[in-house]
Amino acid sequence: MSVLENEQRRRVLLISNGHGEDEIAAVLGEQLAQVSPEFELLGFPLVGAGRAYAAKGIDILMAAETLPSGGFTRNSLGNFLRDVKAGLFRQIGAQIKMSRQVRHRVDLAVCVGDVYLLTLAGLFLKRPLFFLPTAKSDYIAPHLWIEIRIMRRFCRQIFPRDARTAASLSRHGLPAEFVGNLMMDCLSFQNPAAFRGEEGWVILLLPGSREEAYANMKDLAAAVVALEKLAAGQGTKENRRYLVALAGGLHFKELSKALGPDGWQGAEPGPEEAARGIVGHLDRKDAAGGLRITIAQGRFGDLLAASDLVIGLAGTGNEQAAGLGKPVLTFPGRGAQFTKVFAERQKRLLGDSVRLLVREPEVVAKAALELLRDPAAREQMGKSGRERMGDPGGARKLALRIKEYLA
Structure with a gap:
């Protein structure tokens, strides 16, 4: 039986347009499956293959081809043309x-992403829509008047x-309500x-989740070398361990190959x-001796929890x-993703929990x-980050709201 042949079950379509958005939609789907196992869940990733849905056992309606920009088409004219x-x-x-x-054949669509995604769903899906606007925050800049008009036209509820x-x-x-940051x-x-x-x-080093991660890792590794040289020059004896969270879809062999010319061996x-x-x-x-960076995959939460910096x-990942x-x-x-403009926007979003530097290893x-x-500074930055991002539990609350709506 295909994912759309059973006409008796309530169907929730989870639409997302980004890898992080896929993760959020998938974890919401996981909670929906727990609170309402009678619902049929479908994932509709507009960017990439939707691995996050598959990892949660959610059927994918249609996967997208991976484009050169990795989902950041609008970041530059070059990205758009490619x-x-x-x-x-x-x-x-x-x-x-x-x-x-x-x-x-869909009872409710949950849109996780930006207003472009909402517009596409509103114009062509034409079903009740819940919207999670992950791309915008008043910490960065309020929604534009045109975005507000689009949300007013299409949204049953905004989270x-x-x-x-x-x-x-x-x-x-x-109709906006904060239930938590599903991230x-x-x-x-x-x-x-x-x-x-x-x-x-x-x-912990985070090079990103797209192909640019290999180039980003060269800069992160250069910072590690500079840090060890600085510490050695000061005669300090602290132990430091370096870990990398390698995103799914990236490969250690490619990472090792990229860093080979810089003196690193896999x-x-x-x-x-x-x-x-x-x-x-x-x-x-x-x-100065030997350096080691350890690469792990599929254990992002553990790596974060274990880290001091x-x-x-x-x-x-930064958020x-x-x-x-x-x-x-x-x-x-x-x-294409982590540009200067992107980093500056993220800094405004996360406030004092992040320090934005220039791309120089010594700095x-x-x-x-x-x-x-x-x-004391680490504790203060950590406090700021927790305040900006909020506590977990939003996915469960939203799943219960969806269950109530479709009852």
Whole structure:
């Protein structure tokens, strides 16, 4: 039986347009399956293959092709032109066609992303819509008047990412309510102590989730080298352990290949390490001795929980780190996503929980070492991050709201 052949069950379509948005929609689907197992859930990723849905056992209505921009078509004219050449308009046409085909077989659509996604669903799906506007926050900039008009036209309910934005939309007469930031529900924990070690500091490196992560990792590794040289020059004896959270869809061999010209060599994990999610190590020999960066996959929550400091070039990952109370250092990356403008917007979103630096290894190293030696500053940054992101539990609350709506 196909995912749309059973006409007796209530169907909820989860639509998302980004990898982080896929994660949020999938964790909401997971909670919906628990509170309303009678619902049929369908995932509709507009960007990429929707691995997050598959990981939660949610059927995918239609996957998208991976375009050169990785979902950041509107970030620059170059991104737009490359995506057009790779079939952007063909893909949009297919998504519109699919929306029309399933219009009479969906009871509710939950849109996770931006107003473009909402507009597409409103015009062509034409079903009741719940909207999670993950791309906008009043901490960065209020919604534009045209966005407010679109939300007023299409949304039955709006669940913004923070209380400030919910209050702002409510003042415009929109049905907005803050139930929590579902991004924090996307974190799962198994055994953080496995990555903690006996003593010393743990520094987590986040290169991002797209192809640009390989280039970003070169800058992060250069910062590690600079940090160790700085510490050695000061005669300090602290132990530091470096970990990398490698996103799904990225590969350790490609990472090792990218860093080879910089003097790093890949090393395979031992059996016990592999069982803990470690996929390899990057080793480097120099005059100061040996350096090791450990790469893990599928254990992001544990890696975050184990860390004392995050140096990140990630969108969702940096935000989750801040929400978990981890101080974050960041700087502009080298790809289509983590640009200077993106990093500045994220800084406004996360406030004092993030320090935005220039992309220079020595600058990053100095800031990292100073922060590691200042527990009061780390605590204050962590407090700010927890306040901005909110507590977990929003996915469960929203699932119950959906159950009530469809009752």
